[in-house]
Amino acid sequence: MLDSLIQLDTKLFLALNGAHSPFWDCIMLFASGKLTWLPLYLLIIYLIAREHRWKTLWWLLAIALVVTLADQISVQAFKNVFQRLRPCHNPGLSDFIHLVGRCGGKYGFISSHAANTFGVAVFLSFLFSRKWVTAGLLVWATFVSYSRIYLGVHYPGDVLVGAIVGAGIGSAVWFVSSRLLSRYVYKK
Numbered sequence: 001m002l003d004s005l006i007q008l009d010t011k012l013f014l015a016l017n018g019a020h021s022p023f024w025d026c027i028m029l030f031a032s033g034k035l036t037w038l039p040l041y042l043l044i045i046y047l048i049a050r051e052h053r054w055k056t057l058w059w060l061l062a063i064a065l066v067v068t069l070a071d072q073i074s075v076q077a078f079k080n081v082f083q084r085l086r087p088c089h090n091p092g093l094s095d096f097i098h099l100v101g102r103c104g105g106k107y108g109f110i111s112s113h114a115a116n117t118f119g120v121a122v123f124l125s126f127l128f129s130r131k132w133v134t135a136g137l138l139v140w141a142t143f144v145s146y147s148r149i150y151l152g153v154h155y156p157g158d159v160l161v162g163a164i165v166g167a168g169i170g171s172a173v174w175f176v177s178s179r180l181l182s183r184y185v186y187k188k
Contacts, residue, residue: 070116073169084107085106115169124137
């Protein structure tokens with residue numbers, strides 16, 4: 001069963017990674033950049049501050065917790081445990097993949113980019129609770145996550161499980177932080 005899933009994941013990776021062009025190479029490399037989304041992050045901070053005033057620090061700490069947990073869990077509980085080679089480190093695939101940029105660390109299950117972006121997207125979806133914000137955030141997280149497959153550094157399964165783990169972390173941190181805020185900050 002596991003072998004069948006790995007084979008399907010590899011075939012899907014090769015199909016998605018094989019559809020490339022010089023134009024999209026630049027776009028996807030840009031999408032995966034650490035500082036690329038800084039303007040979006042600043043806009044989010046502005047919107048949180050505008051809507052939540054003095055509670056902004058509370059929500060920013062919660063978002064930092066989401067990113068920290070998603071990042072550390074993706075590495076410590078998955079990459080270091082399962083030790084599944086990234087496609088770009090898999091010697092059996094080296095002739096077939098289209099690698100754009102650097103390969104990254106040795107192991108890729110699960111995608112930290114997917115866990116981080118989906119964690120933040122889900123958390124912010126609860127915070128803003130507007131359908132258009134939720135849709136925009138999920139499109140952003142999906143785009144960043146897909147870029148990891150396109151670039152040749154993650155299998156689709158790495159991204160899918162990363163997205164699920166990240167969404168779970170974003171939901172859990174929202175649940176806990178919103179309860180703490182209502183219990184201790186809004187205490188009458």
